[in-house]
Amino acid sequence: MSHNLLQGKKGIIFGALDSRSIAWKVALESIANGADIILTNAPIALRMGSIHELAKKCNSKIITADATSLEDLNKLFSDSMEYFGGKIDFVLHSIGMSVNVRKKRKYTDLNYDFLMKGLDVSAISFHKMLQVAFKLDAINDFGSILALSYIAAQRTFPDYNDMADNKAYLESVARSFGYHYGKHNKVRINTISQSPTITTAGSGVTGFDAFFEYANKLSPLGNASSEDCAKYCVALFSEYTKSVTMQNLFHDGGFSRTGVSKDLIDMLKNK
Ligand code: NAI
Numbered sequence: 001m002s003h004n005l006l007q008g009k010k011g012i013i014f015g016a017l018d019s020r021s022i023a024w025k026v027a028l029e030s031i032a033n034g035a036d037i038i039l040t041n042a043p044i045a046l047r048m049g050s051i052h053e054l055a056k057k058c059n060s061k062i063i064t065a066d067a068t069s070l071e072d073l074n075k076l077f078s079d080s081m082e083y084f085g086g087k088i089d090f091v092l093h094s095i096g097m098s099v100n101v102r103k104k105r106k107y108t109d110l111n112y113d114f115l116m117k118g119l120d121v122s123a124i125s126f127h128k129m130l131q132v133a134f135k136l137d138a139i140n141d142f143g144s145i146l147a148l149s150y151i152a153a154q155r156t157f158p159d160y161n162d163m164a165d166n167k168a169y170l171e172s173v174a175r176s177f178g179y180h181y182g183k184h185n186k187v188r189i190n191t192i193s194q195s196p197t198i199t200t201a202g203s204g205v206t207g208f209d210a211f212f213e214y215a216n217k218l219s220p221l222g223n224a225s226s227e228d229c230a231k232y233c234v235a236l237f238s239e240y241t242k243s244v245t246m247q248n249l250f251h252d253g254g255f256s257r258t259g260v261s262k263d264l265i266d267m268l269k270n271k
Pocket of ligand 1: 018198
């Protein structure tokens, strides 16, 4: 059900690869709430994924950009302002990738070239897009910028590997840039720490099925779905959260606040 929370607002959504992507759900929910959006992803994702199908559904333009390239980001934000005929109201950073995870390197045996690549794609890209938008003065007053994070930034999940460090950096950028952008023209910057979700990036992590199930059993509400995450993003893009900034917001069915659950105890007792 739409509440038209984003009526008249214009946004850029990074990271829709296929219909499982969290960004895909956010794009659909934003459109359902009256927004106009531009979709963007890396060139390879445009070839491998199904973003064109999403663009058709959303009646939106696609602008290719590698989120690690300042040149691409400058072009993306400039072209978007030209296309919309004005500034942008919201941006979603839904990007993550670790070469060490892909190549199954252990945390105690990281390849540092892989580490730098993953950090750039997953976390520094957030600073880059914020800096580009800031210098172009591309975001309207009280605009809202979100990135997606994971609780491995605060607690250890061994197989999440160097992505944990990338997420810690990402959340720190939201706080630090949130101060400067808030002072500049009241732009809000937050991260949403989402439950494990079955997507291309998520399923790449070793043991994903087990920690999906573990989180589901620990969380009193169960794991938060990507559809619900999209609704939360829309609320944070909207006027209803005008004073929320510099936060890492858990969207996890209560996982981050639960020590143990009866479901898990029963499971261990029955072993
Ligand atoms: P996904 O695989 O559908 O999305 C990842 C996106 O990053 C893809 O669209 C990919 O093309 C894009 N990307 C990679 N390199 C890029 C580059 N250089 N430039 C531009 N885009 C690039 O997976 P998902 O799960 O939807 O991931 C979205 C975000 O949600 C990520 O930040 C991820 O870490 C985060 N997240 C995911 C969870 C999960 O369990 N799936 C849990 C918590 C957070």
